[in-house]
Amino acid sequence: MPATIDPGFVDHLTPNVALLFLDRVATSPDSEAYRFPVGEAWESVTWRQTGELVSRLAAGLLSLGIEPEQRVGIASSTRYEWVLADLAIMLAAGATTTVYPTTNSEDTAYILSDAECRVVFAEDDEQLAKIAEHRGELPALGTVVTFDGAADGEGVLSLDQLAARGDVYLAEHPDVIRRTAEAIPADQLATLIYTSGTTGRPKGVRLLHRGWVYQGALIKEQGILDETDLQFLWLPMAHSFGKVLLSAQLACGFATAIDGRVDRIVDNLGVVKPTFMGAAPRIFEKAHARIVTMQAAEGGAKEKIFTKAFEVGTTVDRLKREGKSVPLALRVQHGLFDKLVYSKVRERFGGRVKFFISGSAALNSEIADFFHAAGILILEGYGLTENSAGAAVNHPDDYRIGSVGKAMPGSEIRIGEGDEIQIRGPHIMAGYHNLPEETAKAFTEDGWLRTGDKGSLDAEGFLTITGRIKDLFKTSGGKYIAPSAIEAKFKALCPYASQFLVFGNERNFVVALITLDPDAMATWAEENGMSGASYTDIVRSEKVRAMVGGYVDQLNERLNRWETIKKWDLLDHDLTIESGELTPSMKVKRNVVESNNSERIASFYS
Structure with a gap:
């Protein structure tokens, strides 16, 4: 502890x-x-x-x-x-x-x-x-x-x-x-x-x-980082997540290797060999997808060993988290797989990482479990620009996968009306610049910051995010849908997925628009006789539609009946910052995507 x-x-x-x-x-x-x-x-x-x-x-x-x-x-x-x-x-x-x-x-x-x-x-x-x-x-x-x-x-x-x-x-x-x-x-x-x-x-x-x-x-007081550590920093410095890591560096004294080129992250990790890094979930999703698809491409004995290794790893993890002993035979298997499989996964990140910090959006717990089984700890945190980035975060010695940790010491979190997460502490903004009315709306009458996020606190103080209030929608049948939870599940299932966006407000069923990761699909194309084909031609092929359809079926098996995806389509392009469909911190501008594809979405209900 x-x-x-x-x-x-x-x-x-x-x-x-x-x-x-x-x-x-x-x-x-x-x-x-x-x-x-x-x-x-x-x-x-x-x-x-x-x-x-x-x-x-x-x-x-x-x-x-x-x-x-x-x-x-x-x-x-x-x-x-x-x-x-x-x-x-x-x-x-x-x-x-x-x-x-x-x-x-x-x-x-x-x-x-x-x-x-x-x-x-x-x-x-x-x-x-x-x-x-x-x-x-x-x-x-x-x-x-x-x-x-x-x-x-x-x-x-x-x-x-x-x-x-x-x-x-x-x-x-x-x-x-x-x-x-x-x-x-x-x-x-x-x-x-x-x-x-x-x-x-x-x-x-x-x-x-x-x-x-x-x-x-606060990070210094926790004793988790000091002058012996090395950070790799690539996050946008115009975003509060990147900026707060500079404050942590000044307080703790660790060195920082800095390079904002996103396409060089994996290569840089191998060279720099950091002890920790902050990242958005998309980085872990892409890394997970790359590792899984590479093993699938190997096929044969190597793929079987890889699959078995992670079955053993997740079992050992579960036993340890439940406070149970690990049987000797399982410990021996785990040690063997650590040499054969897990160590190679860790080496992709430089081999020295103590932990990663994930923030700015929800990280699917299945992806966190995957890396944890390989000995890579991803500590999920939560916060907003309005509270200087950090409101809650898991601790290396006190964490719960699937949650975003406990409120930072010296600050407070409560669950307000409509299950809204509300925050108070020394890290809260002074307001919005030149916008007094917007500032007033951002706070409760007793001075707590309204986050606009829904969540819950358990008996030990761990916070779980259940959705964005403004993103929740209700079907015509009266059922509430939390799109982000469904979307994260699909991205954990499908290693080729880039974005999965769920719609259905005041409609009688739920639909989805899907984009695929260009890098992952280029590899898929080489392995499926479409090498050199354009991204658009690849995603329009019947073979890809059948492949994605299989993952949608798997997703539906895990959802409540009213949440299941009845119709879906693949977009012929991935979402980008340049197109205006992603923010610079890689969050989806849902309203822009919905507006750009309004006719396609409407056709699902024709």
């Missing part, structure tokens, strides 16, 4: 992220802080080196006139320079405003305008072009700093040019960094994260220094 944490630790927190960073640099000056790719190699920097560069950049921002709580945007993919920019903004007492690199120019302009950003860090020429296209709509914007784009030395500076300005400013104001950091109160605005939103315009969530400091300190 984990050590008991006194909730009173909240009363003794470092006031702000800036001091948290300066303290880490002073505590671990010569330890590795960050590792990042340069070409095909990885370079490493210490905390001392990072601190010196961040201080120069922060002084550069102060030389540009940045004042406390003034917003500074970052429009960039996940990379080392993103972290440098964010930390520099913290040291300059500004407020980081995040913009996903995939955000279109109109929404980029809306965010920068609504936030009244004075300075923007733009990754490259593509991000610079978005800003230039709408520069007339951004009266507050003075300077743009680019990581890789073309800098003219006036309105657009390079990172090196900003640091050079900082050198001049520091020569004139040698104690300005420490003085500025010490003047930042805990309730000062630190970050303005615009939720990508599944409907409507993005809303700016006002997050304070105390929220980030609390999240980091």
Whole structure:
């Protein structure tokens, strides 16, 4: 069991992220802080080196006139320079405003305008072009700093040019960094994260220094991570899940290898060999699908050994969780399969992972069970941007697969009217930027944050998510359907599935739209005589429809009669961020998909 944490630790927190960073640099000056790719190699920097560069950049921002709580945007993919920019903004007492690199120019302009950003860090020429296209709509914007784009030395500076300005400013104001950091109160605005939103315009969530400091300190108090650990970070830094892991790093002192290229995750894990990583469930779904389909392709004895190994692994897991002894014969089998099968699965992730943290959407428990049987622990957590990412999380020594863990010490979770999960604590937002009415709606009369999610708490305090309130629908027969639960079950069953979307509001039966994973289907095509065929031709083939139909039948066997999928169809494309059907954090924009396919859905009921 984990050590008991006194909730009173909240009363003794470092006031702000800036001091948290300066303290880490002073505590671990010569330890590795960050590792990042340069070409095909990885370079490493210490905390001392990072601190010196961040201080120069922060002084550069102060030389540009940045004042406390003034917003500074970052429009960039996940990379080392993103972290440098964010930390520099913290040291300059500004407020980081995040913009996903995939955000279109109109929404980029809306965010920068609504936030009244004075300075923007733009990754490259593509991000610079978005800003230039709408520069007339951004009266507050003075300077743009680019990581890789073309800098003219006036309105657009390079990172090196900003640091050079900082050198001049520091020569004139040698104690300005420490003085500025010490003047930042805990309730000062630190970050303005615009939720990508599944409907409507993005809303700016006002997050304070105390929220980030609390999240980091809590992880340190739990004693699960320290300076000996190595994180692999690929998550979008414009998302709160990625951002909160930076706070954990400052508090705990572990090193972070950072590379936001999603297509390189598996390769990077093998090279970096991290001890932990945060990820969205889609990453585990894809890894599970890849492992299962590769073994199926092997066929013969290898596939039989693989199948038997996971039968034994799940049986041993179940006995241990029930507190029962494992028979000797089963222990011997388990040890043999660990050498033959489980160790190879672990090696795909670098071989050193202590645990993964899964968040941002529901993880199917069958997929969690699969990896757990191989000795890979996935700790599912829960939270929102509105509460600085973390509200509940499982602990390595106290977890329950299928739940999202217990409320974080120092905060509270309750189940309100309509089974809504409600949260209170030091990590809660100060409100939505420029939206007082929306802010009022987000809280109960007694000050608890409304999450919009349905859930339940068991006697030990473990929280289980049962659905999104606005996603629940009722059939014309009066039965309530929780789409996300059905969708997760299908993705655990079908290793070729990418998305499975359930519809049927006020209809007499439930239907589904299905997309298949392009990588998995390319492999399937090679094995089924369709090598080189287009994705569209593959998914339209009768053989694929028959294969998917078999998985739908398996799903229906596990559902209540009123939940079963009566009709379904395959889309000729996978959902993407670029198409507007996924948010940058890989959540499905259900309303967009439904609107785009309204005629197809209606035809199911004709």
